[in-house]
Amino acid sequence: xxxxxxxxxxxxxxxxxxxxxxxxxxxxxxxxxxxxxxxxxxxxxxxxxxxxxxxxxxxxxxxxxxxxxxxxxxxxxxxxxxxxxxxxxxxxxxxxxxxxxxxxxxxxxxxxxxxxxxxxxxxxxxxxxxxxxxxxxxxxxxxxxx
Numbered sequence: 001x002x003x004x005x006x007x008x009x010x011x012x013x014x015x016x017x018x019x020x021x022x023x024x025x026x027x028x029x030x031x032x033x034x035x036x037x038x039x040x041x042x043x044x045x046x047x048x049x050x051x052x053x054x055x056x057x058x059x060x061x062x063x064x065x066x067x068x069x070x071x072x073x074x075x076x077x078x079x080x081x082x083x084x085x086x087x088x089x090x091x092x093x094x095x096x097x098x099x100x101x102x103x104x105x106x107x108x109x110x111x112x113x114x115x116x117x118x119x120x121x122x123x124x125x126x127x128x129x130x131x132x133x134x135x136x137x138x139x140x141x142x143x144x145x146x
Contacts, residue, residue: 029054033061041065043089046072065089 026032036045045064049055055069065085066075075081082098084090125131 029057033057036062041085041087041089043085044068044075063087 036042042064044066045058045062046068047055047058048070050070059067063086066083068075075083079096082096084098084102
């Protein structure tokens with residue numbers, strides 16, 4: 001890296017929420033990976049390249065909320081493509097159905113039929129000969145109603 005790139009990259013330690021897009025040019029992709037992995041995970045990683053090996057390396061080695069390849073805005077135009085962060089850049093994904101899923105709570109429900117209450121008595125002590133007899137009877141003869 002050049003001295004100018006070192007200076008610029010040292011100033012890029014925070015996410016930008018405005019119209020600022022720092023553009024850095026590197027000669028060595030391994031340096032990019034090393035630099036990006038040393039920082040907090042970004043909300044978005046932008047990569048401009050037609051090199052399939054470079055694209056694959058960034059996909060596999062860089063964790064970010066979104067990876068935009070050869071574009072800066074189109075991910076916001078695709079309603080089925082979630083947008084969100086990882087780690088310090090945010091939790092969850094927001095866009096289209098992903099927004100609904102992020103802000104929804106899937107409630108777990110266990111509904112046990114009341115007619116099985118006598119079978120549930122087998123859960124509790126005393127565990128004696130009568131308990132064992134009831135357990136064996138319940139296992140042998142209980143047929144759930146459909």
